[in-house]
Amino acid sequence: MTKKVSIPIRAKSAPKAPKKSYDCAKCPGYCCSYQLIEINKRDIARLARHFELEYSVAEERFTKYDASQKARVLRHRKDTVFKTICMFFDQKERRCTVYESRPGVCRDYPLAKRCGYYDFLEFERDQQDDPDYIALT
Ligand code: SF4
Ligand code: SF4
Structure with missing residues (x-):
């Protein structure tokens, strides 16, 4: 006897990626103001390609x-909000100008579905009852 199979057979849906609980578009860019944003050779090569420069020129620049x-x-x-910020940060729009070619460490941050800086920002905005308040660390 043939086994009855109900059609359609649906593939199990892939597990959903954890939802981010931070919004970089509403943040002044704390992580980009971190003093030591480490970069490796692959990152430099990617930036060199982005700007169509020689590796050595990109590294120096x-x-x-x-x-x-x-x-x-x-x-x-120098930055208008923090003391200094990454040279690729657009200080008016408060966003990365090399997003597609940003270094690995920037891609990975904050390595979790929460961002500590953003939690701090939200807390301070709540306290001040001002959705645009920029809290400084
Ligand atoms: S500090 Fe957090 S929320 Fe702000 S830009 Fe960086 S990753 Fe996004
Ligand atoms: S490369 Fe972009 S994401 Fe990385 S620190 Fe600079 S501005 Fe921020």
């Missing part, structure tokens, strides 16, 4: 060696 951390990091410049 966009990064510097931090002796205390023994690591190469993204260059910063």
Whole structure:
């Protein structure tokens, strides 16, 4: 006897990615103001391609060696909100200008579905009853 199979047979849906509980579009960019944003050779090569530059030019222009951390990091410049911020940060729009080519560490951050900075920001905005309030750490 043939076994009856109900049609259609649906594939099990893939588990949903955990929902993010932060919104970078509403954040002034705390993570991009972190002093030591470490960058590796692959990141530099990606940025070099993005700007159609030689690797060595991109390395010199966009990064510097931090002796205390023994690591190469993204260059910063003065910011209107924080003391300094990553040189690729658009200070008016408060967003990354090289998003598609951003370094691995920027892609991975905050490594969780919550962002501690954003929790802090939301808490302060709540306290101040001001949705645009920018709390400084
Ligand atoms: S600090 Fe958090 S919420 Fe703000 S831009 Fe970075 S990842 Fe997004
Ligand atoms: S490369 Fe983009 S995401 Fe990374 S720190 Fe700079 S502005 Fe932020």
